Amino acid sequence: MDFKTILGRAKRGLREELRLYLVAVSSLAVAFLCVAGVLLAVTNLSAVAERWGRSGRMSVYLRDGAQPDDVTRLRVVLEGMREVESVEQLTSEDARRQFLEHSDVEADLAALPPEVFPASLEVSLAEGTSVQRVASISERIGSLRAVDDVETYRGWFDRLDGLLSAGRGIAGVLALLVALCVLAVIGNTIRLAVARRREEIEVMKLCGATDGFVRGPFVMEGTFQGFASALVAVLVLLLGFALLRGHLDASLAALSGTHVAFLQPWMLVALVLGGAAIGALGSALSLRRYLTV
Amino acid sequence: MARDPDSKVVRPFAFFRAGVQSDPSAARRPILVFEDVYKYFRRDQPTLRGVNLTIERGEFAFVTGPSGAGKSTLLQLVYRKHTVDTGRILFCGKDVARLKPKSIPYLRRNLGIVFQDFKVVRHWTVYENVAVALEILAMPKRLVRSRVAEALERVGLAGRGSERTENLSGGEQQRVAVARAIVTEPALILADEPTGNLDPHLAIDILTLFEEINATGTTVLFATHDHSLIAKRDHRIIGIDEGRVVEARTGLRSWPGAEERAASDPASGLHAVAG
Numbered sequence: 001m002d003f004k005t006i007l008g009r010a011k012r013g014l015r016e017e018l019r020l021y022l023v024a025v026s027s028l029a030v031a032f033l034c035v036a037g038v039l040l041a042v043t044n045l046s047a048v049a050e051r052w053g054r055s056g057r058m059s060v061y062l063r064d065g066a067q068p069d070d071v072t073r074l075r076v077v078l079e080g081m082r083e084v085e086s087v088e089q090l091t092s093e094d095a096r097r098q099f100l101e102h103s104d105v106e107a108d109l110a111a112l113p114p115e116v117f118p119a120s121l122e123v124s125l126a127e128g129t130s131v132q133r134v135a136s137i138s139e140r141i142g143s144l145r146a147v148d149d150v151e152t153y154r155g156w157f158d159r160l161d162g163l164l165s166a167g168r169g170i171a172g173v174l175a176l177l178v179a180l181c182v183l184a185v186i187g188n189t190i191r192l193a194v195a196r197r198r199e200e201i202e203v204m205k206l207c208g209a210t211d212g213f214v215r216g217p218f219v220m221e222g223t224f225q226g227f228a229s230a231l232v233a234v235l236v237l238l239l240g241f242a243l244l245r246g247h248l249d250a251s252l253a254a255l256s257g258t259h260v261a262f263l264q265p266w267m268l269v270a271l272v273l274g275g276a277a278i279g280a281l282g283s284a285l286s287l288r289r290y291l292t293v
Numbered sequence: 294m295a296r297d298p299d300s301k302v303v304r305p306f307a308f309f310r311a312g313v314q315s316d317p318s319a320a321r322r323p324i325l326v327f328e329d330v331y332k333y334f335r336r337d338q339p340t341l342r343g344v345n346l347t348i349e350r351g352e353f354a355f356v357t358g359p360s361g362a363g364k365s366t367l368l369q370l371v372y373r374k375h376t377v378d379t380g381r382i383l384f385c386g387k388d389v390a391r392l393k394p395k396s397i398p399y400l401r402r403n404l405g406i407v408f409q410d411f412k413v414v415r416h417w418t419v420y421e422n423v424a425v426a427l428e429i430l431a432m433p434k435r436l437v438r439s440r441v442a443e444a445l446e447r448v449g450l451a452g453r454g455s456e457r458t459e460n461l462s463g464g465e466q467q468r469v470a471v472a473r474a475i476v477t478e479p480a481l482i483l484a485d486e487p488t489g490n491l492d493p494h495l496a497i498d499i500l501t502l503f504e505e506i507n508a509t510g511t512t513v514l515f516a517t518h519d520h521s522l523i524a525k526r527d528h529r530i531i532g533i534d535e536g537r538v539v540e541a542r543t544g545l546r547s548w549p550g551a552e553e554r555a556a557s558d559p560a561s562g563l564h565a566v567a568g
Contacts, residue, residue: 005428016416200414206372207426207473208402210395 226279
């Protein structure tokens with residue numbers, strides 16, 4: 001049987017069982033929406049993690065009353081390192097001004113004296129500097145006399161990384177559950193359709209139809225259900241994203257300096273094609289025992 | 294009726310599996326041979342016991358006997374709904390019992406099967422019900438259209454292809470089933486009580502239709518328990534009783550015990566013939 005005939009018969013099947021398939025597609029779309037939503041969250045968290053990881057910053061806090069000679073020596077040491085791109089010195093006054101510029105806090109804190117904010121050297125590291133190397137630089141610098149403390153921001157990054165790993169795990173488990181759910185729903189829908197079209201299958205088998213001829217349109221219908229469900233989920237997610245983007249963008253930009261992004265095109269394609277493939281598999285598996293005439 | 298010359302182009306289908314060459318000597322053999330066939334559905338009570346039977350090409354044969362005698366089983370073994378337990382069934386010289394499941398569709402493409410309950414898809418149109426047999430053969434649409442139109446004309450349903458089958462009468466639905474059975478021009482038609490759900494007048498119409506099909510050279514095996522129908526024709530009769538075959542060559546006149554049965558059971562239909 002050629003593809004055109006399979007498609008024609010599948011179209012007729014979809015038309016005849018339209019209500020049944022609409023119910024199945026809407027249930028499956030909700031399941032796919034959950035997966036797509038988690039994927040979207042993971043994608044944006046990854047972007048934040050990447051931004052933070054890539055930023056390669058280090059703040060070297062100076063001791064109160066550190067001697068200018070010691071600070072100069074420290075700068076020389078830092079600037080002599082291959083990984084260091086630039087070193088900017090912030091006095092207590094500069095640190096206070098920056099804090100007040102970038103924070104939303106009101107007048108109470110504006111009254112704080114400059115001494116509350118430690119002077120520092122803001123070190124910008126070359127992209128791709130390894131975590132181990134950053135730790136080694138931090139250890140070396142930390143032992144110098146003018147240095148009070150070194151902040152590499154690894155703590156934040158590690159926490160975000162943990163969050164991301166958890167998110168990825170949840171996405172994986174959810175994807176597996178959704179795959180099983182899609183298999184079950186499509187399998188049952190096709191079984192119902194087969195039961196309603198038993199007469200048709202019997203006629204075809206008695207006329208000499210091969211299992212492939214009988215199975216083809218049902219597999220196509222299952223494929224379509226999976227495809228349509230995933231597509232509907234993606235479209236609903238896109239709509240929700242478009243509506244909420246403004247609010248999300250402001251929050252994320254303030255938090256991490258990144259903008260919210262939708263799923264990558266390859267993810268969308270994988271989601272829709274994955275839905276179609278699971279749909280095909282579900283219907284093929286459910287048909288095996290109904291072909292004996 | 295003038296044949297579309299194109300219809301010769303796609304004259305079917307390798308017998309067992311696509312690509313397998315058919316045996317030219319098969320044309321000289323009987324179309325169907327049963328050799329000592331046994332079929333058990335219960336261990337202690339065979340449905341068919343040692344059936345030996347030969348059906349020649351172009352024959353029209355009634356298969357008759359009481360309900361439960363094994364008529365339908367005999368036909369079902371031919372189209373491999375069931376498999377023989379012992380013995381052989383040779384169709385065109387090939388043992389159908391030895392066919393692998395994948396080859397069964399190719400066997401069925403050489404058979405036309407008609408049932409008592411019509412087995413038409415009621416929500417399909419008449420055209421779709423007949424065309425399905427050709428679509429299975431992947432025949433081009435243009436050919437399908439002409440072959441279906443021709444088959445519908447042969448069964449007296451010309452021009453009614455677009456009607457939904459559920460709107461037709463029982464007799465018309467059975468004609469649709471017959472059209473589907475003949476549209477592929479099979480070598481053998483198996484009719485399993487095709488008049489069982491029809492009133493006597495329509496039953497005669499359908500029987501006549503099968504005879505017309507037989508007149509074009511198609512072998513017909515017509516299972517029925519309706520003696521009144523058999524009595525009206527003088528075809529070969531294959532009687533089955535308790536799984537055994539009792540044969541008569543020339544209608545009910547030579548049926549074993551016909552005289553006695555007609556005397557004891559006037560309703561059997563034997564009376565008119567035997568008398």
